[in-house]
Amino acid sequence: xxxxxxxxxxxxxxxxxxxxxxxxxxxxxGDYAMHWVRQTPGKGLEWVSGxxxxxxxxxxxxxxxxxxxxxxxxxxxxxxxxxxxxxxDDTAFYFCVKDTGQQLxxxxxxxxxGTLVTVSP
Amino acid sequence: QSVxxxxxxxxxxxxxxxxISCSGSTSNIGGNIVNWYQQFPGMAPKLxxxxxxxxxxxxxxxxxxxxxxxxxxxxxxGLQSDDESVYFCSTxxxxxxxxxxxxxxxxxxx
Numbered sequence: 128x129x130x131x132x133x134x135x136x137x138x139x140x141x142x143x144x145x146x147x148x149x150x151x152x153x154x155x156x157g158d159y160a161m162h163w164v165r166q167t168p169g170k171g172l173e174w175v176s177g178x179x180x181x182x183x184x185x186x187x188x189x190x191x192x193x194x195x196x197x198x199x200x201x202x203x204x205x206x207x208x209x210x211x212x213x214x215x216d217d218t219a220f221y222f223c224v225k226d227t228g229q230q231l232x233x234x235x236x237x238x239x240x241g242t243l244v245t246v247s248p
Numbered sequence: 249q250s251v252x253x254x255x256x257x258x259x260x261x262x263x264x265x266x267x268i269s270c271s272g273s274t275s276n277i278g279g280n281i282v283n284w285y286q287q288f289p290g291m292a293p294k295l296x297x298x299x300x301x302x303x304x305x306x307x308x309x310x311x312x313x314x315x316x317x318x319x320x321x322x323x324x325x326g327l328q329s330d331d332e333s334v335y336f337c338s339t340x341x342x343x344x345x346x347x348x349x350x351x352x353x354x355x356x357x358x
Contacts, residue, residue: 162347171250172285172293172336174347188346222292233281233340233347236304238292 129153129237131223136242139213147242149206149223154237157201160184160226162235163208165219168243175221176208180229190216213246220244251276252337252350259356260327268353270320270337276348280340282320284313287334287352296335297322329357 135147149161163175176187176197185197196209206223220241227234253271260266270282282300285293295304297313300320310331312323320339324331337350 164347171351172338172349174349177347186345189344233283233338234295234298235283235285235293235338235347236295236298238294240292 129225131225131237131239133221133223133239133242136221136244138245138247140248141214141246143213144209144211145213145244146207146209147221147244148208149239151204151206151223151225154225156199156204158229160228160231161199161206162224162226162231163197163206164222164224164235164238165217165244166222166241167219173219177226177231178206179231184231186231210244213244215246218244218246250351251341251344251348252339254335254337254350254353256351257354257356259358260324261358262327262329264327265323265325266327266331266355267324268322268335268337268355270322270350272318272320272339272348274318275343276318276339276341277315277320278318279342282313282315282337282339284311284320284322285336285338287336293336324355327355327357331355332357 130152162177222241223239224235225237284297286296287293300315301313341348
């Protein structure tokens with residue numbers, strides 16, 4: 128069974144940085160592209176970033192480009208999102224999501240339960 | 249404002265058919281496949297329909313998807329109380345170079 132467990136969320140002041148992580152199990156992590164998708168409590172979904180299986184293609188939403196860095200460690204079966212210069216609009220649940228392909232596709236077939244990032248003074 | 253436009257709500261009585269629309273443009277729905285996700289309160293989204301109309305294993309055939317031009321639709325036939333949830337459409341946007349989602353449609357079973 129695919130399991131994706133996010134961690135690292137919490138309360139952070141505006142302008143500060145935070146790194147969230149995702150531990151994967153139940154599938155060959157290194158064979159799949161991965162994504163981060165966020166959701167403001169009670170609101171819609173926003174794709175944040177995606178990374179191909181070998182990290183040779185990493186793309187970001189315009190809203191986070193230049194501030195967020197996505198990376199992965201296939202040996203550790205882990206996914207990361209380094210977030211800098213955080214603002215109130217970054218407050219959201221951050222979901223770690225598995226793609227169905229090695230390169231970025233449109234198919235997100237497994238989601239973690241999310242970790243909450245709250246940006247507030 | 250979401251790139252893909254969905255009605256905020258839809259409703260029906262048990263047994264009825266409910267249809268949810270998802271409107272986009274040539275840069276997203278018009279040139280890419282559409283997926284649908286179902287999300288219950290406090291839970292992560294779950295893939296419901298992929299590649300416009302395909303159902304993952306375990307998804308009842310009461311759920312069906314379609315796409316035409318720059319719009320897509322999700323239909324739920326034989327509506328059940330367990331179908332009360334929020335449904336999101338999603339696709340790739342060639343101009344934005346990323347995934348885009350609809351704002352979500354909350355389905356209520358009356």
